[in-house]
Amino acid sequence: MSLHDSASSAAGSSSGSSSSLSSSKPPPSSLQQDIVRHLAGAGYTIRSSDLPQVAQRLERLETAMGSSPADFFQLASDAILYNPSDLASWVDSLLSEFTQLPTCCFEFILAPVDNAWTTAELHEPRVQQNITYEQQSLDRQLTVVTAMEEDSDIRLVHKLMACAECVQRGDFSSATSLIDDMQGLLARVNTVCGIRKVAGHFIDALSRRIFLGIGGGSVDGCGSAFENEILYHHFYEACPYLKFAHFTANQAILEAFDGHDCVHVVDVNLMHGLQWPALIQALALRPGGPPLLRLTGIGSPSPDGRDSLREIGSRLAVLARSVNVRFAFRGVAASRLEDVKPWMLQVNPKEAVAVNSIMQLHCLLISDPTLNSPIETVLNWIRDLNPKILTVVEQEANHNQLDFLDRFTEALYYYSRMFDSLEACRVQPEKALAEIYIQKEIRNVVSCEGSARVERHEPLAKWRRRLSGAGFMSLPLGSNAFKQASMLLTLFSAEGYSVQENDGCLSLGWHSRPLIAASAWQAMPEPGSCVSCLE
């Protein structure tokens, strides 16, 4: 190290001169000012008059570290993190810790640092080296203090990326060996928190892709619809994403239905119908009395012949009856959304129609040139219904890129944020099942291709373009929806959730990175169409 060299060479020339250092304080040379500026740029504050002492003490620290490595590591693991940006005090405090340890006596090298620096011939590069020396010793100490865990996290992420890249290239043998490495790494560290939990799921998905092939996801396919519903239900309870989706969509629909006496809601995927009790109650209490509400729920046919749609419908009817809302339910069983035709929904031209899609439209984004694009088919029939409002809630992520590595990277960061937000959930069986729900999504994004991959999330900007292109115009969500969403989030015990408003759309995120976005649209009136159709 250059500083050391210059110090040892200069030590011979002037010895025992600590007094000389303290007595004469020359004005800070331009060199020292440069150093101070460089350090400030790196985030460390130091006075130029302190530079010599700090340099000295850093040397002492390094010697102490070198001489007693075992003690140092013990110190590091229970070290309190000092504020490293104030270099002088930080070095002092660390050094005082050291001098309490029974280290062997070290050479106190009195480096007349001033002289060394000013007498250097190539002082420009040396200045750089001096700085990097100081920074390196600082960095070294900092990384050891925050321990091995971060190191293994970083290694895990790098290995995951490398593995994904191998998979993309088709190099399955190195991918397999990387997977073995990672599994070994995971086995050695605590997988409870941080990126490691999510990493486990990604490793699993990658190995499925390698060993089962890209249609491999369809082996357990949709799981059974029954299992999916249970997982969905627990996901609903463990975290606020679905609640946010439901409440925001309901608020928008309620506002759109203002003044109408006959209203019809089409739910693109009924599931348990958990969204609708709140809307029924809000309609019951609206000033002016409740309208006649018709609900059409679309869902996949149940494999064992039970008419689950009818069951949900009758439950909702019981609820509506108790609160005196005239209610009619119709179920449409369709395994694919693009098979639904407008006539199946039996929309009355005089009623106000709302179409609600919670995380369903992205499944239609399969871009197969031989088929009619499913998303266009569906958006067309929605448009033909002439809805007063179309509520769309989708994951705010870019998981539909053609390039596998890009998709993998995006998914890794998106799902690790989602898992972080799930950590805050205390409700135990729900949390574990919610994690399984998310894990299925991860599996689908990473290990499936073609028609098997249904989780084709796209960000809000793309949805905006797509929906505007299909003849819809944006309906801003309003301050009531925002207020309600903020209140809802406050009820959840985690501190990191946030609602953001983005040009009329609301998004819910974890630590201000949006994870799910809700928007509302209405059919654009056709140019030149007759007035009666506009209503």
Next chain:
Amino acid sequence: MVQNHHRGCHRQDHHGTVGENKEKRPKFFINDHVDILIEILKRLDCRSLCVAASVCRLWCTIARYDSLWENLCFRHVSPPPSSVRSVVLALGGYKRLYMGCVRPVRSRLGRIRKASWARDEVQLSLSLFCVDYYERLGGGGNSNGRLVGESSPSSLRFLCKPVNV
């Protein structure tokens, strides 16, 4: 009979503390005046009301009147339209609404309480209450075990856990 026993105790106390010239004064005994009792209990907060419910059987019965809990729910809010009452009663009553939804919602939102949120708090509580009712419908009436493991409605569980404020 609880009331006579109380009366007896009351008389004895009075004997001991005051003096014999007080015996002729007619005694006011709150349990004889249920309407006054209701007026008083109406103004209590939740905790005091629950404590009051353990005083005697009469108080316990009165503390269960839904109108008292209705007051609690709408205490800081202007009185709602009358249609709300029928809805709430249909969904399970004010006491259940208060204990299940309004109380946890109020306590959690309390740290960032804004005056304008009072009405919205109640509305949000009502919506959550409705979802809970819907789940209760499913658990009880559904015999084919559709939602396995959903024997108790759990949509409000996120409100029950202690908050890390």
